[in-house]
Amino acid sequence: MKTDIFSPLNCALCKYNICYNELPFCAECIGELQRLLISPCRKCGKLPSLCECGGNSGLRFAFFYKGRTAQKLIYAHKTKADSRVADFLAELVVRSSGINPKSYDAVAFVPRLRRNKRRYGYDQSELLAKSLSRLYGIELIYPLERVGGSEQKLLGRAERYKNMKNRFKIREDFDTEVKYNKILLVDDVCTTGATITACADILRGNIARGVVPFVIAKTD
Ligand SMILES: [Zn+2]
Numbered sequence: 001m002k003t004d005i006f007s008p009l010n011c012a013l014c015k016y017n018i019c020y021n022e023l024p025f026c027a028e029c030i031g032e033l034q035r036l037l038i039s040p041c042r043k044c045g046k047l048p049s050l051c052e053c054g055g056n057s058g059l060r061f062a063f064f065y066k067g068r069t070a071q072k073l074i075y076a077h078k079t080k081a082d083s084r085v086a087d088f089l090a091e092l093v094v095r096s097s098g099i100n101p102k103s104y105d106a107v108a109f110v111p112r113l114r115r116n117k118r119r120y121g122y123d124q125s126e127l128l129a130k131s132l133s134r135l136y137g138i139e140l141i142y143p144l145e146r147v148g149g150s151e152q153k154l155l156g157r158a159e160r161y162k163n164m165k166n167r168f169k170i171r172e173d174f175d176t177e178v179k180y181n182k183i184l185l186v187d188d189v190c191t192t193g194a195t196i197t198a199c200a201d202i203l204r205g206n207i208a209r210g211v212v213p214f215v216i217a218k219t220d
């Protein structure tokens with residue numbers, strides 16, 4: 001029978017080197033991640049925790065989605081369900097954004113496209129939400145579902161938002177009588193903010209007084 005001692009874990013980023021620490025990454029990739037985390041905003045020159053460019057002042061995120069390391073990390077999180085990576089990302093965003101997880105009564109997530117969930121066998125934002133729930137003792141709730149399935153890569157900002165508003169709804173089986181004070185809403189990457197803003201609006205309109213959007217990375 002194999003044990004961890006005889007089959008040490010490979011790095012979740014480079015897939016090649018062995019991890020010799022409690023993180024799911026090798027020493028080399030940890031160095032690259034550290035550089036990524038202090039990479040400033042191209043517009044205002046501030047660190048991710050302080051940047052308020054793009055009008056998303058309420059949006060919390062850990063790093064800018066640029067460069068190979070950022071892409072590899074998001075890709076790993078999207079394509080292979082690994083709770084070690086999800087735990088790392090959850091702690092990373094909480095620490096780098098300075099939020100207090102204890103001040104939230106629930107954590108929800110932006111559900112993945114159905115066909116992608118089928119393809120990869122899981123929902124990466126649900127995985128992140130599960131990590132947040134487990135690590136910080138926040139209740140995990142499933143209020144949102146997707147209505148359509150179309151991609152929106154070619155749409156402009158205004159159309160994206162309009163398009164997104166009709167793409168999500170509160171699940172039929174979710175009890176909208178229960179109200180929440182402050183929900184942490186998670187997703188992986190934020191580009192224009194249309195998706196997470198639309199979902200936050202739906203939650204505010206139905207079950208929450210306050211919603212704080214929380215993503216791993218934001219495009220620069
Ligand atoms: Zn590595």
Ligand SMILES: [Zn+2]
Pocket residue numbers: 041042043044045046051052053
């Ligand atoms: Zn900025």
